[in-house]
Amino acid sequence: MTSKQNILSEIRKHGRQPIEMPSFETLSPVRYEDCLEQFVVTARQVGGRVALLEEGTDINALIRSFYPEASVIASSLPFVEAALDPDTVADARELNGTDVGVVKGEVAVAENGCVWVPQTMKERAVLFISECLVIIVDRKDIVNNMHEAYSRIDNPGYGCFISGPSKTADIAQALVMGAQAARDVLYVIV
Amino acid sequence: MATRHSKAARLFQKNREKAEWQDNTLWGVRVKRDRMAKSLDEWETLRDMASAIKKHTVTNLDVYLEQFAENAEKNGIIVHWAKDAEEFNETVLDILRSHDVRKLVKSKSMLTEECEMNPYLEKNGIKVVETDLGERIIQLLDQKPSHIVMPAIHLTQEEVGALFEKELGSEKGNSDPAYLTYCARKSLRDEFLTADAGLTGANFGVAQTGEIVICTNEGNADMSTSVPKLHIAAMGIEKVIPDYRSLAVFHRLLARSATGQPSTTFTSHFRGPRPGGEMHIILVDNGRSRMLGDDLHWETLKCIRCGACMNTCPVYRRSGGYSYTYFIPGPVGVNLGMLRDGKKYHDNVSACSLCCSCDNVCPAKVNLSEQIYAWRQQLRDFGKEPMSKKVMSGGMKFIFDRPGLYNAAIGCSPLINAAASAAGYAGLGLWGKGRDLPEFAKESFHTMWKKGKVKNDK
CATH class of the missing domain: 1.10.1060 (Fumarate Reductase Iron-sulfur Protein; Chain B, domain 2)
Structure with missing residues (x-):
């Protein structure tokens, strides 16, 4: 007997009377009057920064204004001026040393500052290895809560909800931004 | 006791x-x-739903596990089944050996603690590097986690400072948490870049989509799996949940309950190997089916x-x-x-x-x-059963079964006031430790009632 058969037969042997899946109808999840406003509040609470891109403003100029010292920008977005492209690097390690990574988020969540970033690039390391991360979000894609978010997303193989910069409190419970991944996250809302 | x-x-x-x-x-x-x-107004409803979804899933565990494995395989993930810790450890070692892995970076997994995987791999010549900061600290100290979410909660920043001074060459006497975190970040960057494989746990396995979900604040599970090409995920069989609808419920509860955050910083969904990479999931029973x-x-x-x-x-x-x-x-x-x-x-x-x-x-x-x-x-x-409790409850039963003896015992109770203080009650028995004996009344209620001393004043 394979281990798979062994485990499944043990489960059936000890198995219990099946219990029904609950109905989701009793749940009325939080909604906000203004999702954009709430998203901005929550995104800041989780340590992120937020910039609204006004019509007619160049996104590259905006990124430069937030990161004037950045020398290496990595992005596979065609409209972003970048020195490195996660689609064309031969190996993820080449992205080490990136100052600013720029990616596009598909769904933003007002209740917790999460933005869904699916892997649309060859090397997703850009999301984590960059010192700072810029996530571009369309204001039409901001939803109230995770229930709405999960009903909208699709995962192409890898995808991540990112809520602010990498953080830790593992030393004496003191909150520090920039544990292993980006130390700074800027949400650009277009 | x-x-x-x-x-x-x-x-x-x-x-x-x-x-x-x-x-x-x-x-x-x-x-x-x-x-x-x-x-959240709906908090209690969310808890009720989480409980009900888990009850539903574990009482249909065979169905959901098969669905999970089938869908994961369709996604190009190699699924293994391990009935116990030994088989789990051997499976991990086999995969690592077949890829000539010498260094493994890993994110936090209580399952690997349960199976004592790290010492097993180290014994077999694999270098294992924990990448969650708290886990890394206790690994360098050769300790075990003292909390499942905050593994180094028992250490002060000075203790971590002294450790990093010795292990990572940090400044002498500097125990600033931000500085120490930065030192660990630099050191772990090197480990991520030179590792041959990454190993993670799994917070959830979604049956409908055949993917695993991992929640971290540091991004270490993602660093561990976005540089090396080989990803191994260890998942207890009770971690499977039906679908994204269920996942939304658990996601909303997990970080809020764990650390008081609205979400962990990263909620990572792995539905297949990276381009040019390889992904394995090991489903581990190790007694869970029996517990069911x-x-x-x-x-x-x-x-x-x-x-x-x-x-x-x-x-x-x-x-x-x-x-x-x-x-x-x-x-x-x-x-x-x-x-x-x-x-x-x-x-x-x-x-x-x-x-x-x-x-x-x-x-x-x-x-x-x-x-x-x-x-x-x-x-x-x-x-x-503790002997003291056995003797105590045995003795009480003997007395409670005999009303005459009970009354005689109650009659003698005022004597205890003097006897207890004389004997130093607190030092006599375990129950007395940290507790004061109440003073016994000179007359029992029973006697007072008989003498007509108990009056209804109303």
Whole structure:
């Protein structure tokens, strides 16, 4: 007997009377009057920064204004001026040393500052290895809560909800931004 | 009942300053959790749903596991099944050897602790690097986690500073948490870039989509799996959930319950290998199917490992993670230890004041304290009923069965007032430790009633 058969037969042997899946109808999840406003509040609470891109403003100029010292920008977005492209690097390690990574988020969540970033690039390391991360979000894609978010997303193989910069409190419970991944996250809302 | 837990707790309390810091800090996390819970009108409905979804899933576990494995395989993931810790460790080693892996970076996984995977791999020549900061600290100290979410909660920043000075060459005497975190970041960057494989746990396995979901604040699970090409995920079979609808419920509860955050920073969904990479999932039973058959305790399998029960527990906060004999401490650890091996881990059932606070914070509504109470009633089954309790309850039964003797005993009780202080009550028995004996009345109610001394003044 394979281990798979062994485990499944043990489960059936000890198995219990099946219990029904609950109905989701009793749940009325939080909604906000203004999702954009709430998203901005929550995104800041989780340590992120937020910039609204006004019509007619160049996104590259905006990124430069937030990161004037950045020398290496990595992005596979065609409209972003970048020195490195996660689609064309031969190996993820080449992205080490990136100052600013720029990616596009598909769904933003007002209740917790999460933005869904699916892997649309060859090397997703850009999301984590960059010192700072810029996530571009369309204001039409901001939803109230995770229930709405999960009903909208699709995962192409890898995808991540990112809520602010990498953080830790593992030393004496003191909150520090920039544990292993980006130390700074800027949400650009277009 | 001087259990191994109570003895260790006394040692922990000797360092009053540290004990007080831990108590206050963990209570602070509980307060943050409360703030999150109260900010959502639907909080209690979410808890009810999480409990119901888990009950549904574990009572249909075979169906969901098969669905999960089938869909994961369709996604190009290689799925393995391991009936116990030994088979799990061997499977990991086989995969690593077939890829000539010498260095493995890993994110936090309580399952790998349970299976004692790290020492097994190290013994077989694989270098294992923990990448969660707290886990890395205790790995460098050759210690075990003292909390499942905050593994290094028992250490002060000065202790971490001294460790990093020795291991990572940090500045002498600098114990600033931001500085130390930066030193670890630099050192771990090197490890990520030179590792041959990454290993992670799994917070959830989604049956409908055949993917695993991992929640971290540091991004270390993602760093571990976005540089090396080989990803191995270790997943306990009870981690499977039906679909994205269910995942939304658990996602909303997990970080709010664990640390009082609205979400972990990263919620990573792995539905297949990276371009040009390889992904394995190892589904581990290691006793879980047997636990499912325990009529009194199967609901412990609903646990999502948030650690909220530890933060709220007055005993955990005042005794520390190391006072428990099972590797998972706190209320859920008491229960998991008993399910694992009651003969071995029975000491921990004393670590509960039955205040029921854990039951009220658990996001999956595991009735932890009720189960601990039930385990205490079952101690006799393990031959572990404490002798003192056996003698006491045996003696009481003898007296309560004999009204004459009972009355005579009550008549003598005022004598105890003098006798107890003379004997130094607190030093006599274990029950007396930390407790004062109430003064016995000169006359019993029974006698007063007979003499007509009890009057209704109304």
